[in-house]
Every structure is written in structure tokens, then in C-alpha cells.
Amino acid sequence: MSEFTRAEVCAAAIADAFKDDGEIFASPMGMLPMLGVRLAKLTSNPDLVISDGESLFLAGTPPLFAKADVVEGWIPFRRVFDVVAYGKRHVMMGATQVDRHGNQNISAIGDFARPTRQMLGSRGAPGNTVNNRTSYWVPKHGIRVFVEQVDVVSGVGPARAKAAGPGASKYNDIHRIVSNLGVFDVHGPGDTVRLLSVHPGVSVDEVVAATGFALAVDGEVPVTREPTETELMIIRNVLDPKNLRDREVPS
């Protein structure tokens, strides 16, 4: 029995994705990203600007899904679009598919004209990825998610951004992909997905086998750092006392 769970490792890894961002709007989509961002705000990067996911900037750092205590700003959807274009934002989105070149799909599975499974639509992914730093969170790493080529390109990876010209590539910044198995970036050969670390208890072979494309692996792959005592205290007692995290990433 380990002293920390996989979900807690993921929360710390997500927090690390935001630690060097400085004073920007951190936009997590989904529960684990929200936990990670708030953990970063309480530890490595207190300058992060966070919201309730609705229309308020929160001055404090409340637990998951709690109401605001002190409010420090107004961020209705129209102003989110303004901040996207302004650039001081790091969004962590989900991904139905991610491919070798770091393109993401949340739109539809199959042929776009008549999908086998219609998802959300592309939402803000096309705009996010050519305007501000973008990361992805994948709670269930597998070959159906990590595919050679996504069916619909919603989020734009660096190779496609470069091909579309400086208007697209200038601010394209795919920062991290965090999954339940490891941490990745898109700086493999030819702007491909590269394994940065495997979570404690996960082998490189396991990650490679669960990835549906040739994953870039540079030499010896480190193990994702363990959450600190302070982080575990904050996660368990402050941000997620109901342990919602274990539902998303079972141990």
C-alpha cells in the first residue's frame, strides 16, 4: 500500500504544468485539472488567476465545486475570448483523441460528415491552441485515445500550426499532456508526442503499449515526482476532502 494514490500523483503533475506560468488565467476543464490548478495556486504559483468556471475570478482558492469566498473579477464567456486572444491564459482541456503530432479531437469520432459518435463539437480548442498555452488531461490512457491521427483536428498541434503559417504558429504552445500513466510534451522528433516521465508504479513498456502511435522516448525516462506531504495535506484536507479524485483516477 503506497502512501499516495495515482490521482494524487496526477494532481501534482498537473500542478507542475502550471508552476512556471506566472500571473496568468489558469483554465482547467474538468475535475482533476481543477484540482491540479488549485494545488499549484496554493503551492508553486500563488499568482495564478483562477475562476469558478462560470463568470467569476476567485481571490481565494476554494475546495472543488465550492462557492466563491472573495471575488476578484468578472470573466463572462465574452471576456474569456478576449483573454484567449490576449494570450495570458493556460487552458488544460480534455481529449477524446490525441495523436502523434499533438493534435486533439473533442468534436466527433469517425467521418465528420456522418460521425459514428458525435461528441461535443470543437468548442474553443481551435482558438485556444493558436492563441494561448494549452495542455491536455487524459484520465484513461489507451490506444483509443492516443491514436496515430485524430479523426477531427479540434486542437492544433505544432506541426499543423507551422504548416498553416505564422498566424497559427506564433502563439501555438502545446505544453503538457498529463495522463493517468505519465507526463508528455510535443518536443519529440518532428514535433511529436514525447514521454517525459512515467508515474510511480508504471513502466515505460506499459505506456508504450497503451499508446497507439510510436511514442518518442529519450533514453532513461524518469519517474514522475511524488506529491509532497504538504501537497497531500492540501489535496486531502482542503481541496478535495470528499475524494472525488479517486472516481476519475481509481487507484
Added chain:
Amino acid sequence: MSKPREKVMTIDEVVAQLSDGMTIGIGGWGPRRKPMALVRAILRSDLKDLTIVSWGGADVGLLARAGKIRKLVYAFVSLDSIPLEPNFQRARQNGTIPEVVEFDEGMFQTGLYAAAQRLPFLPTRAGLGSDVLVNNPQILTVTSPYADADGAFESLTAVPALRLDVALVHLNRADGHGNATYLGPDPYFDDLFVQAAGKAFLSCEQIVDTAGLTIDTPVQRLLISRMMVDGVVETPNGAHFTTCTPDYERDEKFQKVYVAAASGSDDEWAAFEARFLSGDEAAYQAAVAAFNQEQA
């Protein structure tokens, strides 16, 4: 003293202004502050071949299920607490919406701005490199006439104006002339929808006199001016089952029943329709009240 004209009308009078093949923009956002009473009235009508422009929720789902949509312009269709809209999914997977135009959600705003400002297009980065431009070859790029700091002339997405024949929006309070306030957390883009449209119809929770609009409400909440509005309808609970904060929140229990019916067999959907959608708005609200009593 002369007064501006009164525009109060009934739901049916609004629908009488619509015709087959029109491009209709629906305000709100996903499952939030949607003009559902007006959408339900379209469901009851004979209208067909509509182009619907919406950051979509159940408005799109219901119209798609009823076969009203010939062309859909959207960036997403979602119920938020239940991410995927089952009627929209079903329509897409069965190929029953003849034409779809999927935008990025910020690009959608850019298109409404262009229409509101009577411009043919406005530039944005959104769309570049993505399949939004691949699946919509009619959306082109434009090259900046100005060099950037590196001397490059950037190509940007030229988002075509999203011109609407009609906009339908729902706000908390309005006067009979069409001035209206939103009292919830977010204006969404209702002001853009009405300015992008040839005609705009506004439903609201309550019609008050003009002075009443600002009696306990900051003037900054007056989102829509009467010069942008052609008709006003009072439809209490008219955004149901979407949010209309602070008048009411989303009816999550009802939404679950809607989703179960929409995801179920044809018979299950028929039963939902018979119970909730077979009568007029008053019948709908009575059925919802009875449903809520059962749930209590």
C-alpha cells in the same frame, strides 16, 4: 408626452413572423438562458428547412429531433451537467441534419460581430490549422496587409459574417418597448445576436415599466436597447429547463428525464413528447409543474 411604440406580443405572434428556410440565431449559451418557450413554439409550428445558429444546448437538440433544421451553425452542443446532447448526437449519427458548419466558439463570436457591424468578415486566429477550415472550405483566410515584427504577413481566418434573419433571446426583465436587463452572471452574447439579425424577438421572465428596469438594478445590466428589438413576449419560466439565474437555475431533474427519453427508444421519446410537448406553452408549464410535484 409621446412614448416609443409598444412591442408586446404573444408567442404565436412571434412565430407568425418566421418562415420556412429562415436563418434563426438563438441566444443564451449551451444550457443557459435559452429562449425555450419560443423554441417550443417553433416545434409546434409547420416551419421547416431552418438554418439554426447557436452555441447549442437542448434548443438545438429539440429542433434537430423534430426535423426542423436544414443547416446548423454551432461550436458545440452540450447540456453541461450532461456533456453530450443525445438528440443532437442522434441527428448527427443518423445524418438527419443535411448541412453542418462547426465553428470554434470564439470564432462564432467573431462571425456575429462581423454581422452586427455590417462587415463581410472579421479576422481571427481561431480555425487556422484545425479541421474547422478543412470541413468548411467556404471559410477562407485573409493575408494581413501589415508586416509583423519579423516582417511576415500573417494569414488569418476571415470569419464570414453570421447574418441572421431573426434572433430569439430570453432575458430576465424587459419593458414593453424592448429594453432589457440580464440579472444573472453572464450576458452571454444576446446583444450580438440581436444586432446581427434583421429582426429580433425577445422573451423575458417579466415585463416591467421602463423605470422599473433600473430601480434595483445597475444600469450596466441593460444589455439590449429597444432600437434592436421588434417584439417582446412575457414567458414566465420561459427558459426552462435551462438556467435563468437568479429567477431559477437549471432543472436538473427534468434535464435527466429529457436525456433519458432522447437516448431511449422511439416509444420513450414519443411518451416524453406526448407528456410535455404536445400542447401549448401553458400546457408545457402545467406538465412541468406536475412533474416537479411528483419529484418533490
